[in-house]
Structures are given as C-alpha cells and as structure tokens.
Amino acid sequence: MDYENLRVDRQGHVARVTFARPGKANALNYEHLSEIEHAALSFRDDAQTRVVIFAGEGKHFSSGADLTDSGEAYKVPLVLRRRRMRMGERAIEAILGIDQITIAAWQGAAMGGGACITTACDFRIGAENCFMQYPEIDIGVNLMWKSLPLIVSLVGPARAKKLVAGGIRVPAETLLQWGVLDERVPLAELDAAADTMAAHYAAKPPVALQMIKQSANQISTALNHALMHMDADQNMFASGSKDRAAAIEAYLNKTAPEFTGD
Helix, strand or coil: CCCCCEEEEEECCEEEEEECCHHHCCCECHHHHHHHHHHHHHHHHCCCCCEEEEEECCCCCECCECCCCCCHHHCCCHHHHHHHCCHHHHHHHHHHCCCCEEEEEECCEEECHHHHHHHHCCEEEEECCCEEECHHHHHCCCCCCCCHHHHHHHHCHHHHHHHHCCCCCEEHHHHHHHCCCCEEECHHHHHHHHHHHHHHHHCCCHHHHHHHHHHHHHHHHCCHHHHHCCHHHHHHHHHCCHHHHHHHHHHHHCCCCCCCCC
C-alpha cells in the first residue's frame, strides 16, 4: 500500500515506520492514524521482520492530534462518528499487537497521541531534546486511546497524574529517571542507537522472543480493555462542554481560561 502520511522501509530483519508530516510536526489526523493502523497490522504476515522502529521525520516524533484538521472524517451520523472516534485507539492497539519487538526513536515532542504511540512500543530511545506532554487536560478533554494504563504502568500513578492530569512537560533527563526512556542519546546518534538496539533483538530467536513479549504484555495489560473501553465516549461527552470550548479558545490564543464545570 502507498501511504501519504508515513513511510515503511525494510532492511534485513528490521523495518522502520517513519511519520512523514514534518510540516505539521507529524500531527495525527484520521487519515494518518488509519495508515498507522494499516502499517502495524501488515507485520502480522511478515516473517522476515523481527524488529519495527517507529520514528518521526523532522524536528519532532509527533505533536499529537492535529488541531488544525477540518474534521471532515467526523462529520457523519453519531453512530458512525462514535466508531471513528476510536481510530486512535485502533492504531494504538495495532501497535501493541505487533508480534515483533517495537522501538520508538524519539526526538523533540511526543505530545498527546504521539506520547500514546511511544508508550505502546516495547522500548523508547530518546534524543537529548525529546520531551513528553499530554495537553488533553488543557483543551478540556480526557486522554483517550486506552493509553492511560500504559503511562501508569511505566511511571506509576502519582507521576502519571502529574503528566495527564497536570499536563506538565517532562524533559529527556526526567523521562530517563522515571523509566519512560530506556536510553537517552545525543540527537545526532539517535538513528544509530535505534539501529543498534534493533540489531540486538533481531539476532534473538524470533519465536521465543515474540512469545516472551506477548506474555509480558498480557501480564501488564490484561485489564486495560475492561477498564478503558469507554474513553472515546467520555471524550465525546467532554467535547460538548462549555469548558471544552473555553479551553480550546484559550489554548489557541494563549490566554487564561475560566472554567465553570459546565
């Protein structure tokens, strides 16, 4: 399949999925997420690939949801809109379901949905300029895509609340201390570090390695679906609030909003 928003390159046992919207800081719209899901699912029938690297072209891994998107994909009847609101969830679940080892090679921003993608990978290598932020709280909505348990499992509940409920921006040094990053390297060495890690896991027996990964993921995520199955519905509910409209206006205009709880 030819993609418009990403590239998939294969070399030996390693594949690299590169988000290719650098002019938008690799922001995620419906079409981009659909391509991520398709690319992730394509590895099911790929016996050659043993490691998949996710990377972003340009200055940032991904700035999250594309707030400048027209939203045409969501201008459909409610019954269909509710399904399409789960496209991000589907993309994250497709990444989580990849049998092969996954590595996020992360420079610059991983915000919102971009942060969700990094936490869905098995390992994360960050450049010294990388940072994580969940801005959903500041635009009046909850974190979707069944991704709250992923960050909680990485950093624990208190730190996850600082990130998701507090909306703080966390730099590379702190991400390494908190266990979000497995490695921190100079920006110029990011691709090489990801390739080195990929080569390490590509050299392992693939059947045993993939069974170990699947078992570890099942242990750590067994209750995620049951707990988070309605986060898209919660997002649709929150999106209709007056506080949401006030938050978006303030976020775009860099002003201080006043929330009423309505």
